[in-house]
Structure formats: C-alpha cells, structure tokens
Amino acid sequence: MPDIDSANHDAASRMMAARPILKGVARASDVIPEFGERMLLHAGPPIEWERMSGPLKGAVIGAAIFEGWAQSEAGAIILAERGEISFDPCHHHRSVGPMAGVTSPSMKVYVVENETHGNVAYSNLNEGYGKVLRYGAYAPEVLEKLHWMNDEMAPLLAAAIEEAGGVDLRALLAEALHMGDEGHNRNKAGSILFLKALAPAIAKVATDRKTEEDVLRFLGDNALSVLNPVMAACKAMADAAHGVSSSTLVTAMARNGTDFGIRVSGLGDEWFVAPAETPDGLYFSGFSSIDANADIGDSTITETVGIGGFAMAAAPAIVSFISGTPKDALDTTLEMYEICFAEHGHFTIPVLDFRGTPTGIDVRRVVELGITPRINTGIAHKEAGVGQVGAGLVRPPIEIFERALVAYAERYAL
Amino acid sequence: MPDIDSANHDAASRMMAARPILKGVARASDVIPEFGERMLLHAGPPIEWERMSGPLKGAVIGAAIFEGWAQSEAGAIILAERGEISFDPCHHHRSVGPMAGVTSPSMKVYVVENETHGNVAYSNLNEGYGKVLRYGAYAPEVLEKLHWMNDEMAPLLAAAIEEAGGVDLRALLAEALHMGDEGHNRNKAGSILFLKALAPAIAKVATDRKTEEDVLRFLGDNALSVLNPVMAACKAMADAAHGVSSSTLVTAMARNGTDFGIRVSGLGDEWFVAPAETPDGLYFSGFSSIDANADIGDSTITETVGIGGFAMAAAPAIVSFISGTPKDALDTTLEMYEICFAEHGHFTIPVLDFRGTPTGIDVRRVVELGITPRINTGIAHKEAGVGQVGAGLVRPPIEIFERALVAYAERYAL
Incomplete structure (x- = not known):
C-alpha cells in the first residue's frame, strides 16, 4: 500500500519549492533539439490533423506559411493532409503554449529555468489581443506581426533579459496576485511588472530607437505580455x-x-x-x-x-x-x-x-x-x-x- | 434656508466630473508666479517657523540649501528664525505636496489640468522611499537626488508627457483601484501604469541613454512614483x-x-x-x-x-x-x-x-x-x-x- 499522502506531500513541496527564473529568449529548435523537419508543437494532448478543431488547424496553416513551408492556406492544408507536417504536444518537449499553442522551429521561445531543481521550460511569445495565430487567425497581418516579434522584439528581449540578470517569475506572480491578477486570464499587473523589470535593461541594450519604443509600447499595452513566460514558469513548477x-x-x-x-x-x-x-x-x-x-x-x-x-x-x-x-x-x-x-x-x-x-x-x-x-x-x-x-x-x-x-x-x- | 442637498449634489458632481490630465512638468515659479523671493510652500494649513514640527523644519532646511539660500543647516535655521524665508501653504497656490510638502521656487512640479472645468493643479516630484526631503531628511545624498530629479529626470518627463499627449490620471486611478491600489499609501499599480504610459515616449524623446535608463528604473522601482501626479489630480478634482x-x-x-x-x-x-x-x-x-x-x-x-x-x-x-x-x-x-x-x-x-x-x-x-x-x-x-x-x-x-x-x-x- 503506497503512502499516498507522503508522496503527495513530496510532489506538492517540489511544485512550490520550484523557483522559475526567466533566463532568456531562444530559437525553439535551438533549445528543443528534437524538433524535426516540418514539425509543429501544439497545445493539449496528442492529436492528428484530421481531428483538429478549426482554431488549431488555423494556427497550423499560419505556422506553415510563417515557416515558408507553404505559400497559402491551400498549400498548407495539402501538406498537412499528406502527412508532411508532423505534430507533437508542447508538453512532450518541456514546453507550453496558450490556446492553439502552435510553436514552429524558427519561432522564438522564452527560456525559464527552475533554479531549485534545474529543469527548464519554454513558451512562445505572446501576440496580444485581436487577430492572432494562437486563436487560429493567419491573415497576412497576423504573420507580419509574428515576424516582427520574432525578428525585432525577440532579440531585444533576449539581450534585455540577459542584461537584467533574469526575471524571478515566482516573485513576479506573487506580487501580481496582490495586484488583482489571477495569472491566467488576467495578467494586467504581471505584464506591467514584466515591463518594469525589463524597461531599464531594454533602454541600455537597445541599438535601434524605433524598435525600443515599439517593444516598450507592445509589452506595456498587451495585458497578456507576461502570460507566456508565466506559463513556462508554471510548466517548470509542474514538471518539478x-x-x-x-x-x-x-x-x-x-x-x-x-x-x-x-x-x-x-x-x-x-x-x-x-x-x-x-x-x-x-x-x-x-x-x-x-x-x-x-x-x-x-x-x-x-x-x-x-x-x-x-x-x-x-x-x-x-x-x-x-x-x-x-x-x-x-x-x-x-x-x-x-x-x-x-x-x-x-x-x-x-x-x-x-x-x-x-x-x-x-x-x-x-x-x-x-x-x-x-x-x-x-x-x-x-x-x-x-x-x-x-x-x-x-x-x-x-x-x-x-x-x-x-x-x-x-x-x-x- | 439653503438647499444643502442640492448644493452638495452640485459640488459632488463637479468633483466627479473633473477629468484631470497630466499635461507637463514645469519650474514651480514659472507656473506659480506669486512665488516670492525666498518663499517656500508647505503642506497643511498656514504655520510659522516656530510652530513647525521637526520633519517640516527639516524639509525647510533642505530646501533652503537646495536653493542655495544657505550653505548649511545652521545657516538655514538662522534665515528661518530671522524671518528671511516666507512660508505659505501649497493649498494657497493650487498645489499639494506629500508629507512636509515643501516646494521651492526652482523645484519642478507636475502640471495637471482638469479638462472639464479648466482649473489647474501642481505637485512636486516624488523622491521614492528612504531618506527623503518630504520626511524631513536633508543629508547631502537627499539633496543630490533632488538635483538629479530636477535637472535630469524632470526635463525628460516633461518631454515625454508632451510626446505622449498627456496622461489621463482619472482613468489611471480607476484602473489602479482594480489592481489593489487605494491611491494614497499604496500606489504600486498606479506607478507602473504611469511607467507604462510614459516608457515608449521616454524612449522616443530621450537624448541621453544613461538618463533614460535611470529614469525608467526610478519610475518603475519607486512604488510611489505616481503619488504626486495623483495628488495634483485630486487637488484639481477637489478644487472643482x-x-x-x-x-x-x-x-x-x-x-x-x-x-x-x-x-x-x-x-x-x-x-x-x-x-x-x-x-x-x-x-x-x-x-x-x-x-x-x-x-x-x-x-x-x-x-x-x-x-x-x-x-x-x-x-x-x-x-x-x-x-x-x-x-x-x-x-x-x-x-x-x-x-x-x-x-x-x-x-x-x-x-x-x-x-x-x-x-x-x-x-x-x-x-x-x-x-x-x-x-x-x-x-x-x-x-x-x-x-x-x-x-x-x-x-x-x-x-x-x-x-x-x-x-x-x-x-x-x-
């Protein structure tokens, strides 16, 4: 007869002792080396193309175009139907993504390390509200914003996080819960705490004034900016x-x-x-x-x-x-x-x-x-x-x- | 017999209809032209030097040294005792200041305009926690920080507020109250909402990278950054x-x-x-x-x-x-x-x-x-x-x- 309470005490203690620190931003396929050719990560448990719902299919289409595997919706669907895109849950790769959660090899991801137990977790970048890939939108402006995030914002965030010496996400969450957030659907406080943590470092390391201004505005105006780093932090705590x-x-x-x-x-x-x-x-x-x-x-x-x-x-x-x-x-x-x-x-x-x-x-x-x-x-x-x-x-x-x-x-x- | 309820309805309606917008940062004596030579504003109702408490005297001493009227504590006290510094409440000059509230002619103040009724109110800049003039401290590091705020931070804030087209302080306060602030002693959310409102503009208008970084850090790390603009907003609402x-x-x-x-x-x-x-x-x-x-x-x-x-x-x-x-x-x-x-x-x-x-x-x-x-x-x-x-x-x-x-x-x- 297993001592269930004792085991649960161990598991809960590990979950709460985990101290997730945002360490950087990296290309997904660099930190998740098991990323295959034409492979996408998605939210939830495993699922094949045929059984995917509309928003997940939409995000897959968008990601295929984003990666240049297809030039159009029709082309992306053909690839998926022919089995030329492989799918795996984010959770199988120390990773999590909100909504569709689709993460492609060249997308940048937040890198969070649990300093207590040493495990690492990842999440993609948050696109804000409106028409966004994670809700299954893939219009040209959706992909354009993703490219800006990936090519302009991500390198600046990577440099700023390094300059700031990381961001203690458990402390940030604890504070945000005292500021009216619950950390999932309401991240207003957490997102501006995140801005506050990075703004001086962004000012120090930015090389392009316009990008700096745009990133400060994007982080501040997107009340979900911190959701993805928070989710990676939660994944690191749960995995512990x-x-x-x-x-x-x-x-x-x-x-x-x-x-x-x-x-x-x-x-x-x-x-x-x-x-x-x-x-x-x-x-x-x-x-x-x-x-x-x-x-x-x-x-x-x-x-x-x-x-x-x-x-x-x-x-x-x-x-x-x-x-x-x-x-x-x-x-x-x-x-x-x-x-x-x-x-x-x-x-x-x-x-x-x-x-x-x-x-x-x-x-x-x-x-x-x-x-x-x-x-x-x-x-x-x-x-x-x-x-x-x-x-x-x-x-x-x-x-x-x-x-x-x-x-x-x-x-x-x- | 006056219709008191009707009058109170008018007064309360005016107070709540007031819409205070932070319009800029200016030198106190420029916007408060009645500032006399060697005159200081202070918090509260009128009071003469002899009856002032320790912290108010301390702030007066600091302000006299800050203005160059005296070189030392002893010199400042002599000036005050001889009646060579005149005192007037902030409230007599459309102004408010936290704690000692001492505002001297060359100090920079926030300029808040009530767009509904047209009246204007002012408040000095917040120094943060620790040894600060408003609590009656006047050590060299206190005055050094005041000079930095006045000479480096204030011009950048002035330019950023102009670039941002002002900051709607009533909207900011309404949001902060949904984020665990009460707007007086707890301004954690309001202060980072203030940072959020100004950070992109600061990035756009800053001419010195170090000052920009320092100001972003100071605004973000001081959980009272927004207290003084908020107080000026409240003064504008109360005056209405x-x-x-x-x-x-x-x-x-x-x-x-x-x-x-x-x-x-x-x-x-x-x-x-x-x-x-x-x-x-x-x-x-x-x-x-x-x-x-x-x-x-x-x-x-x-x-x-x-x-x-x-x-x-x-x-x-x-x-x-x-x-x-x-x-x-x-x-x-x-x-x-x-x-x-x-x-x-x-x-x-x-x-x-x-x-x-x-x-x-x-x-x-x-x-x-x-x-x-x-x-x-x-x-x-x-x-x-x-x-x-x-x-x-x-x-x-x-x-x-x-x-x-x-x-x-x-x-x-x-």
Whole structure:
C-alpha cells in the first residue's frame, strides 16, 4: 500500500519549492533539439490533423506559411493532409503554449529555468489581443506581426533579459496576485511588472530607437505580455512535481481544442483524455456561444500549479471580462481548496487573510467529491482564421480523473 | 434656508466630473508666479517657523540649501528664525505636496489640468522611499537626488508627457483601484501604469541613454512614483468642487505636522484647524511610536476625493504595510460611506460589486455620527533630518468639523 499522502506531500513541496527564473529568449529548435523537419508543437494532448478543431488547424496553416513551408492556406492544408507536417504536444518537449499553442522551429521561445531543481521550460511569445495565430487567425497581418516579434522584439528581449540578470517569475506572480491578477486570464499587473523589470535593461541594450519604443509600447499595452513566460514558469513548477512515485497529484492539464487531457505525477507520461467542453462566458460584440470552439490551450498549466481560476479570489475585477460576480470569483477559489492537497507557500490571496492559493489537484478528491477544477480561459472561434470571440469559465470532463484513478489502482495494485 | 442637498449634489458632481490630465512638468515659479523671493510652500494649513514640527523644519532646511539660500543647516535655521524665508501653504497656490510638502521656487512640479472645468493643479516630484526631503531628511545624498530629479529626470518627463499627449490620471486611478491600489499609501499599480504610459515616449524623446535608463528604473522601482501626479489630480478634482454656495462638503484636508486643517466648499478659503493626531501603524525596524511625528502632509487630498483610506477595500494587501487585517480595510471603506454624500462614478471597488468609492465628506454627517474620516498615511520621525519611520492610519480631530459646522450656521444664518 503506497503512502499516498507522503508522496503527495513530496510532489506538492517540489511544485512550490520550484523557483522559475526567466533566463532568456531562444530559437525553439535551438533549445528543443528534437524538433524535426516540418514539425509543429501544439497545445493539449496528442492529436492528428484530421481531428483538429478549426482554431488549431488555423494556427497550423499560419505556422506553415510563417515557416515558408507553404505559400497559402491551400498549400498548407495539402501538406498537412499528406502527412508532411508532423505534430507533437508542447508538453512532450518541456514546453507550453496558450490556446492553439502552435510553436514552429524558427519561432522564438522564452527560456525559464527552475533554479531549485534545474529543469527548464519554454513558451512562445505572446501576440496580444485581436487577430492572432494562437486563436487560429493567419491573415497576412497576423504573420507580419509574428515576424516582427520574432525578428525585432525577440532579440531585444533576449539581450534585455540577459542584461537584467533574469526575471524571478515566482516573485513576479506573487506580487501580481496582490495586484488583482489571477495569472491566467488576467495578467494586467504581471505584464506591467514584466515591463518594469525589463524597461531599464531594454533602454541600455537597445541599438535601434524605433524598435525600443515599439517593444516598450507592445509589452506595456498587451495585458497578456507576461502570460507566456508565466506559463513556462508554471510548466517548470509542474514538471518539478512530476514523476513522484505514488503521487495522485495532477501535473498537467491541457486541451487541444478537441480533447482535454491530464497527466498525474505518479502515473508517468500517460495522458487521460476525453472530449473538451465548451466554455461559458462573455462574448465580444457580434459573437455568441454558437461561434465558440471547445476548450483549447496549455494555459491550464496555471490552474495546475495553484493560480488562474484557482486564485480568482485575488482578481475580482476579472468578472467584467469572463462573466459572473466578485462573489463567484471568491467562491471559485474556496471550492478549489476542496480538491487540492496543499496551500501555496508563495502565492497568497490578501482578501482571504493572505491564505495560500489551493495547489496540487488530487485526483482522489476530484473523483470522491465530484468537483472538477475551475478553469479561467479565452474562447476561440470554432472556425480556422477568425480568432478570439470571448472569455469565460470551463471545467474538464470528470471522466479523465476517473480514468486516472483506475489507472492508478492498476499501477499500484490497490 | 439653503438647499444643502442640492448644493452638495452640485459640488459632488463637479468633483466627479473633473477629468484631470497630466499635461507637463514645469519650474514651480514659472507656473506659480506669486512665488516670492525666498518663499517656500508647505503642506497643511498656514504655520510659522516656530510652530513647525521637526520633519517640516527639516524639509525647510533642505530646501533652503537646495536653493542655495544657505550653505548649511545652521545657516538655514538662522534665515528661518530671522524671518528671511516666507512660508505659505501649497493649498494657497493650487498645489499639494506629500508629507512636509515643501516646494521651492526652482523645484519642478507636475502640471495637471482638469479638462472639464479648466482649473489647474501642481505637485512636486516624488523622491521614492528612504531618506527623503518630504520626511524631513536633508543629508547631502537627499539633496543630490533632488538635483538629479530636477535637472535630469524632470526635463525628460516633461518631454515625454508632451510626446505622449498627456496622461489621463482619472482613468489611471480607476484602473489602479482594480489592481489593489487605494491611491494614497499604496500606489504600486498606479506607478507602473504611469511607467507604462510614459516608457515608449521616454524612449522616443530621450537624448541621453544613461538618463533614460535611470529614469525608467526610478519610475518603475519607486512604488510611489505616481503619488504626486495623483495628488495634483485630486487637488484639481477637489478644487472643482470648491466654492459651491451652501455646500457642506469638505474640499481640502491637510496637515502641516502640527495642525490638521480642513476647508469646506461653501465656506470659502477659511481653514478649520486643530492639533493633528499621531498615526497608529507599523514601524520600520529600529523605530517605534515614540519616534512618530504628528500627522503631516497634503496627501489627504486623496481621501478628500474618495480614494486613499476611503478606497481601502480595493487594496487589502496594504495591511501588511500599515497594520490591521483585510477585513479592517473593507470595514474602513464601509464606514466612510456613512459620512460621504456620494458614490464615485469613475472610481469603483470590485469586491463591493463595483460600488463607487465613498466620495464627498459631508461635515454634517461627520458631526452627527461622530465618525471622522479614515486616513491612510506615512509616519515621519518627529526630529528634523531623520525621515520615514513607518506607515499607518489616523483620523482628523473632530473639533475641526464641529467648528466648520458652527461657521456654516453663522454664514448661512441657520
């Protein structure tokens, strides 16, 4: 009989002791050498082209054009249909990406190192709001912005991060949670803390005045600037907790727009998968729930480590974006304590008397109580090429936790 | 019989309709032409040298050396004792200053214009934490920093604000209140929103790379950067509500370290004054309540217009700085609704279901209920030359509201 509580204590302690530092920006294929020719990473558990939802297909089309593998939507689709593009989850490569999460070999990624345990994680650059690749848009202006980010912004950020000696993302997140962020769907404070951390270094190392000005504006005006470094930080924290024998704690939750998958610390690299739900929320003008794609993205790595939806009590203003009332935000956090093993030692919520956020989802409790995690998310249009249509809340299907528990019982011969 | 409610409605509406825009940075004597030779502005109601407290005397000494009127502490004291320096409240010159509030003719000030009603207000530049003039310190490094701010930072800020087309401080404050600030003692979010607003323009107009880097760092690392522009914005809003015949709303609360004074909209420029209380709060290492000076500063202009202590429910994390619990912060705001005439139309508190902050202190209610305003403040050492020793809460003496009400009854022959 495994000592599950002891294993979970180890896993949760490792998750919270992890200290992710943003170390730099690099070309994806340089830091992820297993990147194959014409290979793309995507959010969520594994999926083949045929089963991909509209926004993921749209991001694949855009990435194929971005890489120069195709010149048009039609050309990109032919490549994908012929199997000439290979696909692998970001999560299989120490990486995470919001929404479609599509990361191609020449895209720049943030490099985050967990200084406590030495593991590394990556995430692509955030494009801001509007028509963006991660929501499945691939119009010329989407790709133009991606090229600017990759060729102009990324080198300046790389130099500035080095000049600044890195950015302590756990400290940044802890502070942002005291400034009305929950770290997933609301990163207003975190993004300007990120700007604040880098601005002097950007001024020092910039060689082109216009790029400097544009990057300072882009980082400051994009209230999601820090989401991707934060997600890489969360991945580094979650990975630190993965692989603890006998632990029932969830170490990954991710959606590819078709399926929702989880991984469990004591169950190796197996994904437990079921069809993803469609989020409920508020829609941008001109859109409604009939436009919504099923839940998509690796950004649930935030909830996996105790922030995002789990920290919504810290972010009451978010309800104007995702629907609901400040009381709902508070109740969401309180409910999550029911299914979590620990309270975070670094991430605290002022209105709850600085109580640590609910951290470390225990599949036993999820199944026993019938309470699934609450996830705070953007909503993508279900068709390729459109983009974001709203934001709201969603839960994973409970079957994946049940399946994980069955697998656990088999694996540990309970 | 005056229609008091109608007058208060007018005054509160003017206060909330005011739209203060940061327009620039100028030399104080250029925008305040009534600045006399060897004249200093100070916080609070009028006071002569002999009755000034330690921190105000310290700031006067520092300003006299800063201006070159004296070469030493002893020389500055002789000038002051001989009556060769004249003193006038900031409030008499459309101006406000935190803590000692000492503003000398050559100091640079923020220029804020209320675009709704056309009135203008000023405040000096914020020096950050540590040994600073506004807390009565005047060591060489204090004056050196002031010279850098005045000669290097101010011209760059002036050019950047012009390039940016001004900064909408009401919008900034509204956003900061959704990010855990209360706008007086906690301006963490506001200060980096200020950095965000100016950073691209700073990059565009800076002519010296080192100054640019230093200014971006100074603005970002000083969690009070925006306090002084915010105070000038509050002064512009309060002044818009001043002079409404029959109104019983408070349009200024200010302390000079010895006395606490208020002005009332319908009672002209008369100050109602009584000895200031000493704040209760948390002290920095090595200091205690025996070191504390009485309440000092014009920063109570924030509470006067519905933020600061009145908006503490928006800023639960502040209790780690000023003492108390998040519940106390909430209760402080709830109590202030009892004595306020209105709820702010622009400044809202997410956790209270986006209720407007309590705005427009009604002297009638203060006296009737025996509830005085709650003020969130820094604490200065009582001796000249030391600086800040803590932060906490304080209330004005109730006598000044009683006296104002008596004066009101006489004035309006009630």
